Amino acid sequence: MDGTEGTSHTGFHAGSFSARNETRAVAETARRRVRIMSATLYPALPHLEPVSAPAPRLALKPDGSARGLLDGAWWPRSRDLLRELPALTSMVGPLWGRITRVAVNPEHWPVIPRKVPVDGHVVRVGWFTPEIDPHKLLLLSYGTGRWDLLVIPPETGAASAARLMAAACDLDGPPLTASALIAADEARYAVTDTSPDPGEAWEYEGGACDRLVVGV
Known part of the structure; x- marks a missing residue:
């Protein structure tokens, strides 16, 4: 009984550890995609110098x-x-x-x-x-x-x-x-x-x- 419980206990945590790793990997992949999409959809605008108007008469x-x-x-x-x-x-x-x-x-x-x-x-x-x-x-x-x-x-x-x-x-x-x-x-x-x-x-x-x- 003790051996069985030990095996079952160890297996449960191993599976949970694997699931957490998988969840983190999916989340990281999603974050990378968001960063890539953000860079694609919202490119940096070029700096525009203001156009000076002629002096008023x-x-x-x-x-x-x-x-x-x-x-x-x-x-x-x-x-x-x-x-x-x-x-x-x-x-x-x-x-x-x-x-x-x-x-x-x-x-x-x-x-x-x-x-x-x-x-x-x-x-x-x-x-x-x-x-x-x-x-x-x-x-x-x-x-x-x-x-x-x-x-x-x-x-x-x-x-x-x-x-x-x-x-x-x-x-x-x-x-x-x-x-x-x-x-x-x-x-x-x-x-x-x-x-x-x-x-x-x-x-x-x-x-x-x-x-x-x-x-x-």
């Missing part, structure tokens, strides 16, 4: 000047706010504080995104039809800062854009709205601009602006 009134109806002028390269706003808000952020909100009139903007990512934070975009001039952009900084910019249409010629920037920054000029400034320039200079060099137009026409930030 911008003219601002000097610090401490009377604000009037406008604080400057902005000449975007397109009517795509998602593309244009990051460069603009990044440029004025160090001057006016972090821009957190932007408001526009939707008349000249085909698509108005609700949020625009800018340098690690989000700028919220809103639109108002009667309250905001169709040719104006409203910027709100972190706190209570507010700035109003004339928006020069992207298709505007270089000479006209330079005149409008100078007019928006003119401290002695009449307090005209954004649309009134554009209408006055169109009425006075009915001929289409043919200036071949925007840089020359900036330097000649934009000299009246004490704070001129140019991106060409």
